[in-house]
């Protein structure tokens with residue numbers, strides 16, 4: 001891996017902004033989009049359990065349906081790809097077993113050698129304290145994916161708008177999520193900014209570094 005220079009990171013992070021107006025005539029090229037999907041898959045999660053799915057919506061009619069449930073935000077219909085981050089509604093033994101099986105297969109080790117790890121996860125995320133708040137815990141994991149996705153977008157010159165301004169229950173209904181074990185958590189339309197989006201040039205409002213970073 002060749003590290004990028006610090007100023008390249010600064011440049012990407014300052015270029016990124018929550019895009020209010022997308023250019024509806026522009027589509028993210030397939031190779032760029034494929035890399036962005038891989039960035040979703042590569043997101044780290046607690047225990048590595050990956051309690052999520054990423055719903056990528058390009059269908060225009062479906063996006064028209066979602067827009068009124070998204071505070072009528074135009075980004076939903078004008079973006080190139082509308083991503084809805086879905087979190088698991090509960091964590092079951094099968095969710096843990098899925099990871100154990102994948103780990104054993106990927107690393108060529110017996111599943112039984114992971115029994116200690118498996119029991120630790122079961123005790124916490126399924127039967128323990130986090131099991132009781134599994135939907136909330138899964139949502140936190142989804143936000144890690146959102147953060148990584150936004151950074152990946154910025155580095156590839158793709159615009160994004162993190163979006164909580166929607167009605168999750170209506171999304172779940174429109175997307176037919178009842179009974180799937182997933183619910184919508186957060187969304188992120190992505191594409192290319194419209195030429196006239198005045199938000200692109202607004203100065204960033206951030207509390208001073210000295211106030212938010214404390215060194216000890």
Ligand SMILES: Cc1cc2nc3c(=O)[nH]c(=O)nc-3n(C[C@H](O)[C@H](O)[C@H](O)COP(=O)(O)O)c2cc1C
Nearest residue numbers: 016017018019020073161162163164165166186204
């Ligand atoms: C979790 C989350 C949800 C947000 N929801 C919306 C939204 O629904 N609509 C919108 O236009 N911006 C939304 N924003 C954008 C924020 O308002 C924006 O990131 C913040 O004001 C900082 O501006 P910047 O991202 O342009 O630097 C959201 C941001 C985050 C992180």
